[in-house]
Amino acid sequence: MALLPVNEALERLLSDVKPLPAETSSLADAIGRTLAHDLYALRTQPPFAASAMDGYAVRAEDIASLPAKLQVTGESLAGRRFEGTLNAGQAVRIFTGAPVPEGADTVLLQEDAIVHPNGFIEAAESTAFGRHIRKAGLDFVSDEKLLEAGRVLDGPALALAAAANHPTVSVVKKPLVAILATGSELVAPGNEPGPDQIVASNTFAIMALVVEAGGEVLDLGIVGDDLAALDLAIERARNSGADVLVTLGGASVGDHDLVKEALTAAGMELNFWKIAMRPGKPLMYGRLAQLRILGLPGNPVSSVVCGQLFLKPLVAALCGADHRHDFRSAVLGAAMEANSTRQDYVRAVVATAEHHGDQLVATPFATQDSSMLKTLAEANALIVREPYAPAAAVGDPCKVLMLR
Ligand SMILES: Nc1nc2c(c(=O)[nH]1)N[C@H]1C(S)=C(S)[C@@H](COP(=O)(O)OP(=O)(O)OC[C@H]3O[C@@H](n4cnc5c(N)ncnc54)[C@H](O)[C@@H]3O)O[C@H]1N2
Numbered sequence: 001m002a003l004l005p006v007n008e009a010l011e012r013l014l015s016d017v018k019p020l021p022a023e024t025s026s027l028a029d030a031i032g033r034t035l036a037h038d039l040y041a042l043r044t045q046p047p048f049a050a051s052a053m054d055g056y057a058v059r060a061e062d063i064a065s066l067p068a069k070l071q072v073t074g075e076s077l078a079g080r081r082f083e084g085t086l087n088a089g090q091a092v093r094i095f096t097g098a099p100v101p102e103g104a105d106t107v108l109l110q111e112d113a114i115v116h117p118n119g120f121i122e123a124a125e126s127t128a129f130g131r132h133i134r135k136a137g138l139d140f141v142s143d144e145k146l147l148e149a150g151r152v153l154d155g156p157a158l159a160l161a162a163a164a165n166h167p168t169v170s171v172v173k174k175p176l177v178a179i180l181a182t183g184s185e186l187v188a189p190g191n192e193p194g195p196d197q198i199v200a201s202n203t204f205a206i207m208a209l210v211v212e213a214g215g216e217v218l219d220l221g222i223v224g225d226d227l228a229a230l231d232l233a234i235e236r237a238r239n240s241g242a243d244v245l246v247t248l249g250g251a252s253v254g255d256h257d258l259v260k261e262a263l264t265a266a267g268m269e270l271n272f273w274k275i276a277m278r279p280g281k282p283l284m285y286g287r288l289a290q291l292r293i294l295g296l297p298g299n300p301v302s303s304v305v306c307g308q309l310f311l312k313p314l315v316a317a318l319c320g321a322d323h324r325h326d327f328r329s330a331v332l333g334a335a336m337e338a339n340s341t342r343q344d345y346v347r348a349v350v351a352t353a354e355h356h357g358d359q360l361v362a363t364p365f366a367t368q369d370s371s372m373l374k375t376l377a378e379a380n381a382l383i384v385r386e387p388y389a390p391a392a393a394v395g396d397p398c399k400v401l402m403l404r
């Protein structure tokens, strides 16, 4: 059976994904989440003409010719305005953020005022009409659209929502991703593995990818290579309210690779299985009613690379966001052999070349076995090699996918 090209697999995976429904969230809990509806201002900001400096509210014409002496008739503070009106020849002491009194049109900087006894100041500088005053509505006005649906709520967006007097925002529900590790050889970290066992690691890398993409994790633990146990775990995933089930391992063709069989028996509609990618060939995607199922290969690096390429965009799309892989151009720091039929993702360290400006140099690790987590943790990028790419020499251009 011909293997599905990576881009086609990604297209199929994302073709029918719509953002999950909206829910209300406090601002504090909305960090990093996606805005579900356009957000409009509930007020005007600033709501009054406000001083941008500490100084004196004046009439520009009163200090147009120097010397100019003005009588200080009161004070306007941020939070407590001067209630009166400023008349010709008068000044009001004013502080940053305070409302500008009626009758004043300019703020004279404190540094440009000489304080005399008996409540007078003298302007040491003339000041242009309107200087150091923020007009009402300078930032935004009531009912103005401030943020578009789909915006990922970062700090500035949340501060803007707060300034517009929204205590809560309407955000896309966080996708819940259930993660099920499979394999009788696996024990959870901290346990004593039997002589033929290893410690399960993939779950944690996949959890991180889910969280980075805006999802929530439900850890379904580890089940052995046993159909009855798998059936039970799949049932738990279905009843959990998860939007996505990620299975780890058991995706290949061995006698004990039972994940596809168990999912098929449960009614999964298979979309694709096996793609032209290294590592990650046995990737599987299907649906069990509303539950999307991504079957990741067991080899740790295959799991993570598939998670990076497929799970992150899926979770982001369910959040209503667009995950953009960080592809960059680089040159090779070591020669590479010709590639075979599968698109290759090669662990590498990408660094800026000394003496070559911003040029990135990507140096692949010599050994690329898909079980090797240490090189994955050391890598900051994957060199992407097209199927049948010819051998390449040091300095040849290459494409890299940045991981961090
Ligand atoms: N005859 C063939 N054999 C294999 C093929 C093939 O096409 N024909 N494909 C190979 C490729 S490529 C991959 S990738 C692996 C994937 O196999 P599975 O998804 O079935 O993975 P497992 O057999 O369950 O495990 C593979 C390997 O990874 C370890 N593992 C599994 N889960 C975890 C975990 N949660 N944490 C850490 N390590 C895990 C497991 O112990 C195995 O060592 O199949 C090839 N075989």
Ligand code: MOO
Pocket: 277, 278, 279, 280, 281, 282, 297, 299, 302, 370
């Ligand atoms: O594709 Mo497997 O993921 O080569 O190790």
